[in-house]
Amino acid sequence: MDDPLTASVPALAPRVALLDALAEESNLTRAAALAGVPQPTASRWLAELGEQLGTPLVTRAGRGIRLTKAGQRLAEAARRAAGELRLGYRAALAEADPERGQVSLAFLHTMGGVRVPELLAGFRTAHPGVRFDLVQGAHEEILQRLRTGEADLVLTAPLPADDPALHTRALAQQPLVAVVPAGHRLATRRRVRLAELAESEFVSLKPGFGLRGIIDGLLAEAGCTPRISFEGEEADTLRGMVAARLGVAVLPESEPLPNPGTVEIPLQSPAFREIGLVWSAERPLLPAVRTFRDYATGARRTP
CATH class of the missing domain: 3.40.190.10 (Periplasmic binding protein-like II)
Structure with missing residues (x-):
């Protein structure tokens, strides 16, 4: 038999903003407006949640409403969830911004002395808001990180040949x-x-x-x-x-x-040895990653 809680999670998601607003407002009309839904929809959501839980979430309080104990518990959880969602949304916006995102770059140990620091220094001069997650490793190890999605880009040698899952671009000999x-x-x-x-x-x-x-x-x-x-x-x-x-x-x-x-x-x-950049042919690059790739390769149009 399906877990009723698991089955209700998709329905809870759009109601988080309403419960978050109810923790601040004792007026359903204002709470619905904060959540961006019509008042009849807000009333229906609260009734449906109360039926699922077997206890009401709100009760009348004069001309307004107040949360029941069960409603308070759920609203507290909703506020925490809403906070996490806001943080996640801001992080997603940053990743979608070519000037604020993060690049995960994996490279060979032999390139950590001068080549990678010089490459990053030049890029950061023009794009100071981009952050980097740097990982060093052996050739096969860093390529595996790329294949599993742990790295966005790999700087390595030799370049992998005849692998349709990877794009490569030679940078230097x-x-x-x-x-x-x-x-x-x-x-x-x-x-x-x-x-x-x-x-x-x-x-x-x-x-x-x-x-x-x-x-x-x-x-x-x-x-x-x-x-x-x-x-x-x-x-x-x-x-x-x-x-x-x-x-x-x-x-x-x-x-x-x-x-x-x-x-x-x-x-x-x-x-x-031919040094080059490698990236996945199966996953789209985030804007900041694409910006760094184009800087490193000197490319204007690359897949």
Whole structure:
């Protein structure tokens, strides 16, 4: 058998404003006007609610009305609900405003040092009212956040290919370099072939990071099977490991300068990772999110 309370919830929703008004007014005509409904409709709603509850919500008090004890209880709940609705409405208005909404942006750890802060700083100069919810993570992790709706936009590399559920837009190509300790036998070279690193121990990102997949592919093409001594989650940690002479690495070029104790050498066969923005093709973007996407991509017309 259906729960009568559950069945009555849809009918309660439009009556919340009336009950909220009745908590302030002892006159049904004025309460109905505040709620934006005709007085006959207000009278009918109160009668219907009283029948559902098995007890009246209002009683006569001279030339006006007053709430019964049951009516007071329901009106108190209605006032709380109305307050929440007003807050929700204001929040919804803010989200619908391209200058006041919130953007949930997920990005790779390797982009948190300079690239993302510079992007946000430039955007906030023109749009100071937009708020950001920022999340860092591995490539697959942040793409999953996007698919489940936890993130509005993802800044990542490599860009996912052949996925009809996602839109992508390339933003930049970031050179990959060999990172070796200062004093390393290759540190004075102007360029280096990946095969020349084959005998060295490597420090690398953990599997599941997009950059790890790119670098593993490059090393395989060069005929290298790297001996990995350490796997981490942040490029800066790996650079620290290289400086401590715990291995060499292949990483994106530092922004803005290499870490002390390390030397970055361009690759003989230049390699890049393509950085780009990803968003859902299945959900419309809120105005503030769309504004940031267009700023980041430099696009005027994008799906």
